[in-house]
Amino acid sequence: MLSRIAESLFWIGRYVERADDTARILDAFLARMLEDPWADENAACRSMLAILGFAPHTDGRLTTGDALEILAFDRHNASSITGALASARENARGARETISSEMWECLNVTWHSLAARRKAAERLGPHLFLGFVRERAAVLAGLAESTMSRDDTWRFLVLGRSLERVDMTARQLSIQAGTPQWRTVLKACGADESFLRTHGGEVKPQRVVEFLLLDRLFPRSALHALTTAEDCLRALTPGVERAGVTDPARRPIGQARTRLEYADMSTLLDDLPEHLAALQRACAAASAAVTARFFVQAAAVAWALEDA
Amino acid sequence: MADVFDSYAMAAAWDEMFEAPGRPRTPYRALFAVLQPLSGADLRVRADQLARVFTDRGVTFAYAGEERPFPLDLIPRILDAAEWDQISRGVKQRVLALERFLADIYGPGEVLREGVVPRHLITTSANFHREAWGINPANGVRVHVSGVDLVRDEAGEFRVLEDNLRIPSGVSYVMENRRAMTQTLPGIFAEARVLPVDDYPARLLAALRSAAPEGVADPCVVVLTPGVYNAAYFEHALLARLMGVELVEGRDLVCSGNRVSMRTTQGERPVHVIYRRIDDDFLDPLHFRPDSAIGCPGVVNAARAGHVTLANAIGNGVADDKLLYTYVPDLIRYYLNEDPIFSNVDSYRLDDPDVLAHVLNHLDELVLKPVDGAGGKGIVIGPKATAEELAQLRSTVAADPRQWMAQRPVALSTSPTLIGDQLAPRHIDLRPFAVNDGSDVWVLPGGLTRVALPQGALVVNSSQGGGSKDTWVIAAEEVEVSVPTQALPPAEPPPVSTRDSGPVSAQMAGQQ
Amino acid sequence: MSWRLRIRHVTGFTYDGMAHTSYNEARMTPQSMPGQVTLHSFVDVFPAATTWRYTDYWGTQVTVFDLQRGHDQLRVTATSLVETGLVTYGELPECDWDALRTKRDEFSELVAPTPLTAVSSDIVGEAAHVVxxxxxxxxxxxxADWVREHVAYVPGSTGVRTNAQEAWALRKGVCQDIAHLTVGLLRAVGIPARYISGYLYPLADGVVGEVCEGQSHAWVQWWVGDWVGYDPTNGCPADHRHVQVARGRDYADVTPLKGVYNGALSSHLGVTxxxxxxA
Known part of the structure; x- marks a missing residue:
C-alpha cells in the first residue's frame, strides 16, 4: 500500500483513540471536580493539562470550563477532541478510496455534527458532547472491525490505535495517581464494570493498577495494547530472525511489554511513575521508528529550476 | 388536490418536459403521472433529504474554500432512445475527429500544411504544448475521457457548446445522482426503463488498461490527484475506489530513468498508466511550472520514452480551445469524410478584422467567451451586460482578440426545477462522457445535466450557482429484456428449513 | 571552406550543501543539417547517470538524465566532432515584402514576439529608417548591424534571464541579448527569425591541432526566400566557424542545461x- 495512505491510517487510529480517551478523561475529571468541592480547581486543571501535553497561555486561574474549552473544543490543536476528530477526518479524506465508505462516512458525519453537539452541550452539559464522541469512536471501531480486510491497511490502523492507547492509559494513570479516586480512574478507562466482575467490589489501588497496566484479557490495558501493537508490527514485517529483533519499532514495544509482564508486583505502586514514564518513551520511540520505516518521503517537496 | 405542475409557467425556450402547458412530452408522461399527485412541500422534504445524503457521503465540491453539496434537483431530465442515438453518434464522431487532429498536430501536421486550420491558430494557443510533440501514446489514444457540452436551442436541436478533452469532471455526480435518486424516489423508476450508469468505472479501467505501454501484461493503473483540497477530489477518490486502483498524489510517485513508480510500505512499485487529474501546467516541474509541488518531475519524459501512459495525454487543450471549436465541423469532414452530426452554436472568429469590427459593434447582442476559460469564467452575455461592462469588454477584446470568441446567444432549453417548494423552468445543458479504449468510443448513457439555478441564468456551472439533474436515457422498445417464450415449469417450493433458537423465558414461550 | 572541429563543452551546478534528487535536460549536441554534419557526439554526466535522448519539436537532440542520490555538484561534459561549412550560401531566391506577408501563417511562431524577444514600439520606431x-x-x-551599433558587447553585463527590452535599456549585453534584440526587431518588421545557440571558433584562421578557448555563442537566422544565418554580435554571416547546436524562438527553447532539483541552493559552475x- 502507498506510504502516504499507511501514514493516514496510522494517524486515523491514533486521533480517534485520542479523542475517545480524552473524552473519557474529561468525563471522569469533571465528575471528580463536582464530587470534591474542596479540590483546588486551578491546580487540578493545570496538572491535567500538563500531563496531556497542553500548556495553557494564561497565568490566571483556570476553571473546569477553561479545561473543557481547551481539551474538547479547540479546533486548532490536534490533541483536543475537536482537533483530533478534524485531523482524523482530514486523513480519512486523503485515504478515502482505501478505507471503507462506511468508515469515511462515519468520520465525516461525526465531524459535521460536532458544532451542533457542542451547542447542545452548552445548554445541557458537557456529558452530552463527550458521550457522543465516545459513541462515535465505538461506531468507527465497529465499522473497522466488520468492514476492513485484515491486511496491512487494518494493521496500520490498529497499530496507531494501540500505541495511542498505551500512551493515553499511561497519561490517565498519571493524572489520577496520588488521588484516592481509583473508581474514577477505572471509569475513565471504561474499565469499571469489567474490573468489578473480575475482582469484586473492593477497589484497591494495587488491583486497579494491575488491571489497567497488566491485565492480559482487558483490551484497554497497557499490556494488551502493547501485545496488539507488537502483533501488528510482526505481521507488517514477516520473516523469522535467527537472533534478536532488528525492527526498531518492535524493539521498544517488546521491551516495554516484557518490563510490564515481568514487573515485581510487590513494588508496582512504588514504581508506578517510573513505569508510566517508560511506557510513554516506548510509544514515542516506536511511533518515530514506524514513521521512518514505512512513511518515508511522503512530504511534498519543492522543486527549484536551474538553467545555464 | 394541489398539483405541483399547476403553477409551472413555461419560459421562452424549448421546455424539456412540456410541449405545451399541462401537456408533457411522450418520454415524460410516466414521470408526470407519478409526480402530479405530490405537493411542492412533499418534493421539498425529499430534496432536503437528498442534500443531507450528499453532505454525509461527502459528495461535495469546493466553493469559496468551503465544501458544499452539489445541488441535485429532483426532476430528472429524460432523453428517449432516438435522441440518445443521435447524441452518442455525434459525440463519437467528434471525439474521433479530434483524436485524429491531435495526432496530426503533435506529429506530421498535415492539417496545417493543407491549410484546413491556419497554423497561427495552433502556434499562438497557450495550450499547444511543444513538449508533447513526438510523444506517441501506446494505443494511439490521447482523449481517453472527454466531455462534449451540448445545449438544445429554441428549436429543440442539440448543438455543441464546447469540447472538453483535458480533464473533464462531473462523472461522479452522474453516478451519485442516480444512486441518491433511486434511494430517495424509488417510485419514479418503476415505470421507466432507464439505462444504468454504473458501468462507467469498469469501462474507464478497461480503456486505461488497454492504453498501457507495449509489453506490459498486467499494467498498474493509478489515479493522480492534486490532493484533498482540489474541487473535484471527491470524484478522484470515487473513481479510484470503484476501479480498485490506488489514488496517488504527486509526492507518492517517483521517476527514475524514465520509469515511474509509487512509494509503498513494501518499497517502490512500478506504475504503467496514470489517469491524471492534474492540469498540464502542474504535471511535471521539469517541463511546465517549476514551482508545482503537486506534480511529478520526469513524468513527461517517461511518457515520451513509452514507459508510462498519461491519460489524458498532454497538450489536448489545443483541440478544445474555443477558437479551434469553430473549425471542428471542417475537421470532421477532413479526417472522417462525414457530415457533422451536431452543429456548433453560430460563432464568430475574431482574427478577421471585418468580423472583429462587426462583433465590437454588436457586443450587446452576442456572447463573448475567453478562448482559454474554464468553468464559465470570464463569459460575458451581451444582452444581460450593463453599458459599463460592455465598454470594459470592448477594450479588453480589442486589445487581444486572439483570446476571445463570440457566439450568438442561445436560449438554452429549460426543465422544471424545484425552487423553494415551487417548480419553475431553469436553463440546462448536457455533458455526455465518452471513454475511448482505442477500438471504440463508448458514451455513458445520459451524462451530466447541469442546471443554472438563478432565474434566467444561462451559465450552468457548479462554480457559478449551478446544480444538476439525474439524466435518464430510456431504453428503446426493441432492446427491452426479452421474456423467455417458454416459461420454466413451476419449481417445487423448497422444504422449510427450521431455525435454531436460544433459551426463552417462560413468559415469552407462553406468548408464542 | 569546410572545417573539422572538436568541441568539449563543460557546464553544471554546485550546491551549497546537497541536492537530493534532480531531473535534467541538456541541449548540447550539435545538429546535423545542410552545411553541418555531426560525426560523433557524447554527453557525459558526473555523478554518473544513465542518459536517454530524444529530438524535440525544434529538431534539437536532447539528453535526459536524473540523479536519485545526494550530490553536491553536477557536471555535464559534451564532446563532439563536427564538420562545418560544407556548403556556402548560393544566390537567394527573389523575395519581396509581399512574398513575406504571404508566409506569415507558415512562419507564425517565428514572427510572433516572445517574452524574451519582445521589443517596444519605440525601438521599432527608432529602427524604422534602417529598413x-x-x-x-x-x-x-x-x-542586425544597427543593433550591433547601439548595443555594446560587454561580457557579464546581463544574466540568462535578461530580455531584449532590458538589454536595450542598458545599451549593452552579451551575444544572447544582441541575438534576442535582433530577432525581436526582425519579427517586428515582419521577417521570420529564429534564435540559434552553438559555438564559435575564436580565430579567423585556425591552427590545426591547437586547442583554443572557445565560447558558447548565440546568433540568428532569418527567412528571406530561404534561411540565412548571421552573427549580429560579430557583424558577419554565420560560417564554418559557427557550430549550430539548437534553434528556436529564443533562449528558453534552446537552454543548454536546465533541470529541477530539491535540496540546497545552487550556483552555476561556469562554462568552459x-x-x-x-582539419
Whole structure:
C-alpha cells in the first residue's frame, strides 16, 4: 500500500483513540471536580493539562470550563477532541478510496455534527458532547472491525490505535495517581464494570493498577495494547530472525511489554511513575521508528529550476 | 388536490418536459403521472433529504474554500432512445475527429500544411504544448475521457457548446445522482426503463488498461490527484475506489530513468498508466511550472520514452480551445469524410478584422467567451451586460482578440426545477462522457445535466450557482429484456428449513 | 571552406550543501543539417547517470538524465566532432515584402514576439529608417548591424534571464541579448527569425591541432526566400566557424542545461568550451 495512505491510517487510529480517551478523561475529571468541592480547581486543571501535553497561555486561574474549552473544543490543536476528530477526518479524506465508505462516512458525519453537539452541550452539559464522541469512536471501531480486510491497511490502523492507547492509559494513570479516586480512574478507562466482575467490589489501588497496566484479557490495558501493537508490527514485517529483533519499532514495544509482564508486583505502586514514564518513551520511540520505516518521503517537496 | 405542475409557467425556450402547458412530452408522461399527485412541500422534504445524503457521503465540491453539496434537483431530465442515438453518434464522431487532429498536430501536421486550420491558430494557443510533440501514446489514444457540452436551442436541436478533452469532471455526480435518486424516489423508476450508469468505472479501467505501454501484461493503473483540497477530489477518490486502483498524489510517485513508480510500505512499485487529474501546467516541474509541488518531475519524459501512459495525454487543450471549436465541423469532414452530426452554436472568429469590427459593434447582442476559460469564467452575455461592462469588454477584446470568441446567444432549453417548494423552468445543458479504449468510443448513457439555478441564468456551472439533474436515457422498445417464450415449469417450493433458537423465558414461550 | 572541429563543452551546478534528487535536460549536441554534419557526439554526466535522448519539436537532440542520490555538484561534459561549412550560401531566391506577408501563417511562431524577444514600439520606431526602402534581405542585415551599433558587447553585463527590452535599456549585453534584440526587431518588421545557440571558433584562421578557448555563442537566422544565418554580435554571416547546436524562438527553447532539483541552493559552475580545429 502507498506510504502516504499507511501514514493516514496510522494517524486515523491514533486521533480517534485520542479523542475517545480524552473524552473519557474529561468525563471522569469533571465528575471528580463536582464530587470534591474542596479540590483546588486551578491546580487540578493545570496538572491535567500538563500531563496531556497542553500548556495553557494564561497565568490566571483556570476553571473546569477553561479545561473543557481547551481539551474538547479547540479546533486548532490536534490533541483536543475537536482537533483530533478534524485531523482524523482530514486523513480519512486523503485515504478515502482505501478505507471503507462506511468508515469515511462515519468520520465525516461525526465531524459535521460536532458544532451542533457542542451547542447542545452548552445548554445541557458537557456529558452530552463527550458521550457522543465516545459513541462515535465505538461506531468507527465497529465499522473497522466488520468492514476492513485484515491486511496491512487494518494493521496500520490498529497499530496507531494501540500505541495511542498505551500512551493515553499511561497519561490517565498519571493524572489520577496520588488521588484516592481509583473508581474514577477505572471509569475513565471504561474499565469499571469489567474490573468489578473480575475482582469484586473492593477497589484497591494495587488491583486497579494491575488491571489497567497488566491485565492480559482487558483490551484497554497497557499490556494488551502493547501485545496488539507488537502483533501488528510482526505481521507488517514477516520473516523469522535467527537472533534478536532488528525492527526498531518492535524493539521498544517488546521491551516495554516484557518490563510490564515481568514487573515485581510487590513494588508496582512504588514504581508506578517510573513505569508510566517508560511506557510513554516506548510509544514515542516506536511511533518515530514506524514513521521512518514505512512513511518515508511522503512530504511534498519543492522543486527549484536551474538553467545555464 | 394541489398539483405541483399547476403553477409551472413555461419560459421562452424549448421546455424539456412540456410541449405545451399541462401537456408533457411522450418520454415524460410516466414521470408526470407519478409526480402530479405530490405537493411542492412533499418534493421539498425529499430534496432536503437528498442534500443531507450528499453532505454525509461527502459528495461535495469546493466553493469559496468551503465544501458544499452539489445541488441535485429532483426532476430528472429524460432523453428517449432516438435522441440518445443521435447524441452518442455525434459525440463519437467528434471525439474521433479530434483524436485524429491531435495526432496530426503533435506529429506530421498535415492539417496545417493543407491549410484546413491556419497554423497561427495552433502556434499562438497557450495550450499547444511543444513538449508533447513526438510523444506517441501506446494505443494511439490521447482523449481517453472527454466531455462534449451540448445545449438544445429554441428549436429543440442539440448543438455543441464546447469540447472538453483535458480533464473533464462531473462523472461522479452522474453516478451519485442516480444512486441518491433511486434511494430517495424509488417510485419514479418503476415505470421507466432507464439505462444504468454504473458501468462507467469498469469501462474507464478497461480503456486505461488497454492504453498501457507495449509489453506490459498486467499494467498498474493509478489515479493522480492534486490532493484533498482540489474541487473535484471527491470524484478522484470515487473513481479510484470503484476501479480498485490506488489514488496517488504527486509526492507518492517517483521517476527514475524514465520509469515511474509509487512509494509503498513494501518499497517502490512500478506504475504503467496514470489517469491524471492534474492540469498540464502542474504535471511535471521539469517541463511546465517549476514551482508545482503537486506534480511529478520526469513524468513527461517517461511518457515520451513509452514507459508510462498519461491519460489524458498532454497538450489536448489545443483541440478544445474555443477558437479551434469553430473549425471542428471542417475537421470532421477532413479526417472522417462525414457530415457533422451536431452543429456548433453560430460563432464568430475574431482574427478577421471585418468580423472583429462587426462583433465590437454588436457586443450587446452576442456572447463573448475567453478562448482559454474554464468553468464559465470570464463569459460575458451581451444582452444581460450593463453599458459599463460592455465598454470594459470592448477594450479588453480589442486589445487581444486572439483570446476571445463570440457566439450568438442561445436560449438554452429549460426543465422544471424545484425552487423553494415551487417548480419553475431553469436553463440546462448536457455533458455526455465518452471513454475511448482505442477500438471504440463508448458514451455513458445520459451524462451530466447541469442546471443554472438563478432565474434566467444561462451559465450552468457548479462554480457559478449551478446544480444538476439525474439524466435518464430510456431504453428503446426493441432492446427491452426479452421474456423467455417458454416459461420454466413451476419449481417445487423448497422444504422449510427450521431455525435454531436460544433459551426463552417462560413468559415469552407462553406468548408464542 | 569546410572545417573539422572538436568541441568539449563543460557546464553544471554546485550546491551549497546537497541536492537530493534532480531531473535534467541538456541541449548540447550539435545538429546535423545542410552545411553541418555531426560525426560523433557524447554527453557525459558526473555523478554518473544513465542518459536517454530524444529530438524535440525544434529538431534539437536532447539528453535526459536524473540523479536519485545526494550530490553536491553536477557536471555535464559534451564532446563532439563536427564538420562545418560544407556548403556556402548560393544566390537567394527573389523575395519581396509581399512574398513575406504571404508566409506569415507558415512562419507564425517565428514572427510572433516572445517574452524574451519582445521589443517596444519605440525601438521599432527608432529602427524604422534602417529598413525604409530596402528589400527584406538588405533590411535584415541592416537591422542586425544597427543593433550591433547601439548595443555594446560587454561580457557579464546581463544574466540568462535578461530580455531584449532590458538589454536595450542598458545599451549593452552579451551575444544572447544582441541575438534576442535582433530577432525581436526582425519579427517586428515582419521577417521570420529564429534564435540559434552553438559555438564559435575564436580565430579567423585556425591552427590545426591547437586547442583554443572557445565560447558558447548565440546568433540568428532569418527567412528571406530561404534561411540565412548571421552573427549580429560579430557583424558577419554565420560560417564554418559557427557550430549550430539548437534553434528556436529564443533562449528558453534552446537552454543548454536546465533541470529541477530539491535540496540546497545552487550556483552555476561556469562554462568552459574548448574547440580544436582538426582539419
Amino acid at each position: 525604409a526602402g530596402k528589400s527584406p534581405a538588405a533590411a535584415a542585415v541592416a537591422l 568550451v574548448e574547440i580544436t580545429r582538426l
